[in-house]
Amino acid sequence: xxxLSQPLCSSASIFGANNLNCRQPLQIPHGLNSFIFxxxxxxxxxxxxxxxxxxxxxxxxxxxxDLGVDSDTREWALxxxxxxxxxxxxxxxxxxxxxxxxxxxxxxxxxANLELKAADSSLWDNPAKAQEILSTLTDVKDxxxxxxxxxxxxxxxxxxxxxxxxxxxxxxGLLEExxxxxxxxxxxxxxxxxxxxxxxPYDKEGAVISITAGAGGTDAQDWADMLLRMYIRWGEKxxxxxxxxxKSSGEEAGIKSATIEVEGRYAYGYLxxxxxxxxxxxxxxxxxxxxxxxxxxxxEIMPLLPEESVDVEIPEExxxxxxxxxxxxGGQNVNKVExxxxxxxxxxxxxxxxxxxxxxxxxxxxxxxxxxxKLLVIAEEQRASEIRQIRGDAVKAEWGQQIxxxxxxxxxxxxxxxxxxxxxxxxxxMDGELDPFIKSYxxxxxNMTLSTFx
Amino acid sequence: MKLSLGSLYRPSRFPLLLKSYPISRSRRSFCVSxxxxxxxxxxxxxxxxxxxxxxxxxxxxxxxxxxxxxSLASSVGSTFEKSDNGPDxxxxxxxxxxxxxxxxxxxxxxxxxxxxxxxxxxxxxHVDELYNLWKQRIQExxxxxxxxxxxxxxxxxxxxxxxxxxxxxxxxxxVDFVSDVVSxxxxxxxxxxxxxxxxxxxLGIGISRILGSEGRVIATDLxxxxxxxxxxxxxxxxxxxxxxxxxxxxxxxLKGLEGxxxxxxxxxxxxxxxxxxxxxxxxxxxxxxxxxxxxxDGMDALLHLCDGAALMLKPGxxxxxxxxxxxxxxxxxxxxxxxxxxxxxxxEIIPDFAGIERFVTGFHxxxx
Numbered sequence: 103x104x105x106l107s108q109p110l111c112s113s114a115s116i117f118g119a120n121n122l123n124c125r126q127p128l129q130i131p132h133g134l135n136s137f138i139f140x141x142x143x144x145x146x147x148x149x150x151x152x153x154x155x156x157x158x159x160x161x162x163x164x165x166x167x168d169l170g171v172d173s174d175t176r177e178w179a180l181x182x183x184x185x186x187x188x189x190x191x192x193x194x195x196x197x198x199x200x201x202x203x204x205x206x207x208x209x210x211x212x213x214a215n216l217e218l219k220a221a222d223s224s225l226w227d228n229p230a231k232a233q234e235i236l237s238t239l240t241d242v243k244d245x246x247x248x249x250x251x252x253x254x255x256x257x258x259x260x261x262x263x264x265x266x267x268x269x270x271x272x273x274x275g276l277l278e279e280x281x282x283x284x285x286x287x288x289x290x291x292x293x294x295x296x297x298x299x300x301x302x303p304y305d306k307e308g309a310v311i312s313i314t315a316g317a318g319g320t321d322a323q324d325w326a327d328m329l330l331r332m333y334i335r336w337g338e339k340x341x342x343x344x345x346x347x348x349k350s351s352g353e354e355a356g357i358k359s360a361t362i363e364v365e366g367r368y369a370y371g372y373l374x375x376x377x378x379x380x381x382x383x384x385x386x387x388x389x390x391x392x393x394x395x396x397x398x399x400x401x402e403i404m405p406l407l408p409e410e411s412v413d414v415e416i417p418e419e420x421x422x423x424x425x426x427x428x429x430x431x432g433g434q435n436v437n438k439v440e441x442x443x444x445x446x447x448x449x450x451x452x453x454x455x456x457x458x459x460x461x462x463x464x465x466x467x468x469x470x471x472x473x474x475x476k477l478l479v480i481a482e483e484q485r486a487s488e489i490r491q492i493r494g495d496a497v498k499a500e501w502g503q504q505i506x507x508x509x510x511x512x513x514x515x516x517x518x519x520x521x522x523x524x525x526x527x528x529x530x531x532m533d534g535e536l537d538p539f540i541k542s543y544x545x546x547x548x549n550m551t552l553s554t555f556x
Numbered sequence: 557m558k559l560s561l562g563s564l565y566r567p568s569r570f571p572l573l574l575k576s577y578p579i580s581r582s583r584r585s586f587c588v589s590x591x592x593x594x595x596x597x598x599x600x601x602x603x604x605x606x607x608x609x610x611x612x613x614x615x616x617x618x619x620x621x622x623x624x625x626x627s628l629a630s631s632v633g634s635t636f637e638k639s640d641n642g643p644d645x646x647x648x649x650x651x652x653x654x655x656x657x658x659x660x661x662x663x664x665x666x667x668x669x670x671x672x673x674x675x676x677x678x679x680x681x682h683v684d685e686l687y688n689l690w691k692q693r694i695q696e697x698x699x700x701x702x703x704x705x706x707x708x709x710x711x712x713x714x715x716x717x718x719x720x721x722x723x724x725x726x727x728x729x730x731v732d733f734v735s736d737v738v739s740x741x742x743x744x745x746x747x748x749x750x751x752x753x754x755x756x757x758x759l760g761i762g763i764s765r766i767l768g769s770e771g772r773v774i775a776t777d778l779x780x781x782x783x784x785x786x787x788x789x790x791x792x793x794x795x796x797x798x799x800x801x802x803x804x805x806x807x808x809x810l811k812g813l814e815g816x817x818x819x820x821x822x823x824x825x826x827x828x829x830x831x832x833x834x835x836x837x838x839x840x841x842x843x844x845x846x847x848x849x850x851x852x853d854g855m856d857a858l859l860h861l862c863d864g865a866a867l868m869l870k871p872g873x874x875x876x877x878x879x880x881x882x883x884x885x886x887x888x889x890x891x892x893x894x895x896x897x898x899x900x901x902x903x904e905i906i907p908d909f910a911g912i913e914r915f916v917t918g919f920h921x922x923x924x
Contacts (some may be wrong), residue, residue, distance in 0.1 A: 343664075345664075350646055351645075351646060351649065362560055410648070423909075424909070425725070425909035425910070426893065430641045430836070431881060431912070432724075432726060432881075432908060432910050432912050433724060433726050433727075433826070433878060433879075433880065433881075433908070433912075433914060434721070434724065434823075434825070434826065434827055434839070434848050434880075435827060435831070435835060435836070435839065435880075436641065436724075436836055436839070436845075437699055437701075437722055437836060437843070438642075438643050438647055438836075438839045438841050439643070439647055439650060439651055439654075439700060440647065441708075441725060457650075459708070459711075460654060460708030461708035461709050461710055461711070461725070461728070461879070462710075462725040462728055462909075463710040463711055464708065464710075464711060467711075
């Protein structure tokens with residue numbers, strides 16, 4: 103597939119170097135279908151006015167209107183135009199490739215099929231199914247709309263380039279418009295490509311992040327707390343709704359564990375690659391001798407599935423359900439808000455715990471829901487069609503795998519051991535700047551899937 | 557709701573049984589005497605989370621309170637746990653989070669504490685009251701459920717207040733037993749069930765929701781506070797057509813239903829009198845003794861219930877009782893086998909989730 107061979111943000115770098123001084127606010131057209139209509143008449147018009155301006159402006163240099171236009175004209179040398187033209191060509195090719203690899207023809211066929219189903223009079227006999235059909239239909243339509251917009255946008259830019267060539271003179275406003283159009287378009291293509299990488303069945307859902315302090319005592323508990331903050335900050339940056347639903351504090355500092363629910367589209371898709379063991383190396387503030395220390399924390403990611411959508415039946419005898427209850431004689435003798443529930447799926451040893459709800463039954467329902475979500479994800483990862491086919495031994499190895507190192511001392515480096523992606527800007531990473539890691543992992547994963555198909 | 561009152565009532569039976577338990581009886585008669593002014597019906601307290609959000613405070617003031625409350629909770633450490641198996645700091649912090657949830661109208665704003673300090677939030681209690689409530693929680697060991705006025709139990713949120721036992725998570729299981737039994741026997745599902753000593757109404761309400769619209773439940777209690785609170789909870793869950801709250805001691809309000817009950821459940825007082833003083837402070841100092849103290853060996857009410865069950869249950873009727881543990885369960889089964897020989901069958905002793913043998917269940921009459 104061509105998607106991945108393209109550099110991301112190709113236009114941004116070119117125009118970054120040009121350092122455009124856009125004194126007039128640029129208009130980035132939104133309704134692009136109507137762009138040609140609305141803008142082409144004004145296109146020729148503005149061309150003329152701009153030309154006439156130029157002649158007038160040279161005559162009266164003190165006119166304040168000239169300042170911007172004049173210097174911009176000089177900046178927009180012919181080579182800039184060539185570079186824009188080349189950029190438009192590259193983007194046009196990228197749009198073509200994207201449309202092709204997205205299977206535009208198939209999508210149109212799918213719409214026809216879905217519309218047929220949606221029109222069926224028996225549609226609402228099964229409301230859940232109907233909902234599914236309608237939401238798929240909306241998704242596919244949205245996708246086609248985006249792909250169509252890509253084409254109109256790049257055609258708009260091409261029109262500007264052609265017009266400029268024919269007129270044999272330069273209109274800065276127009277060229278800037280084309281440049282910004284291409285820039286925005288490339289960003290949109292980046293985003294589209296990323297969502298293309300997120301095609302797993304649960305990628306669109308929200309996510310549950312659970313963090314557990316691992317080996318390393320207080321230092322590890324502090325590390326778990328740092329990770330908690332990192333993911334909350336990441337969620338805020340993405341404008342996701344994040345909620346810490348459970349947090350159990352460490353004795354001295356930090357946390358033993360925490361659970362965050364992240365609501366928003368594609369949260370699971372982005373975060374799914376974060377699961378695994380995160381390792382920190384630093385001069386620990388909790389180490390009396392100030393020695394370098396290594397600690398670990400585990401991160402688990404599960405999709406946040408609406409209760410009714412989890413359609414899995416697990417035989418009761420496969421479940422081991424334990425309730426925490428703090429000692430004593432129990433019953434009327436004790437009153438503690440200890441309602442934690444822990445469920446183990448015996449065949450796979452997959453375990454979940456739920457403590458945040460205020461009644462035991464509520465915790466049990468929620469824990470069971472999480473367990474099902476986790477099993478569904480594992481089944482999908484292992485390409486198993488049923489929960490029964492999950493290989494339990496593989497789960498443990500995979501979910502505990504060390505995925506990333508965060509070195510604070512003796513040098514600063516965050517490095518993902520799977521993709522090799524690294525940065526020395528550890529402060530930003532701890533502030534939730536995770537996107538480069540997430541993107542490189544998603545691409546890495548995508549390439550892996552491609553290679554297993556070959 | 558209409559119940560047939562046709563069958564024979566033997567008035568001598570119950571007073572006779574009650575006479576043999578002077579301690580609990582004298583305590584109860586005190587309560588009964590207070591019932592004698594029927595003109596004022598007790599008004600139950602509204603749980604915090606249902607009160608109107610008529611107060612308002614800034615996020616920074618709320619945060620100030622929260623930080624204070626958190627440090628108070630942390631200062632407890634494990635001292636309560638060591639002295640009487642009370643809650644430690646981490647459990648108290650969990651309660652604090654829930655108190656905040658109940659007190660703040662839109663608790664998604666809570667995560668903004670420390671970010672948008674001037675923002676005002678609407679509250680269901682004044683901040684000053686929150687200081688008081690948390691002081692009561694930590695210094696007086698007032699149970700969290702009384703502080704917020706509710707307990708989350710199964711899928712219910714039940715109103716509770718001083719004078720009513722706070723339903724325990726263990727007791728949730730009894731509803732599961734009933735659910736299992738009625739799923740196998742439709743006739744039991746359509747019969748009349750009784751929850752004796754209902755307290756907040758937890759078991760009665762839980763069972764009503766299992767039985768559905770065909771079911772009938774009578775929940776009884778001696779305490780007027782319990783009657784008021786249970787009625788409030790029944791009303792809140794819209795179960796007035798299924799469950800009827802009746803005031804009185806154990807079987808007294810069930811006159812005329814002898815041999816007619818499809819099922820009987822109870823979580824009666826079962827703690828031996830000598831153990832009461834050593835209980836966790838939240839329980840011993842604040843919960844009603846009448847709901848906890850089961851007499852010298854804790855079996856007074858349980859034995860009384862067994863006697864009554866033999867009389868009240870119809871053939872094939874089901875019973876489930878909660879007990880203080882293994883010894884109680886054995887003693888109860890022994891008592892029923894020896895003293896009520898033939899009237900009960902299919903006994904089962906079922907452990908709670910902590911592995912303590914907690915419940916005795918069985919059937920009346922014919923073996924199944």
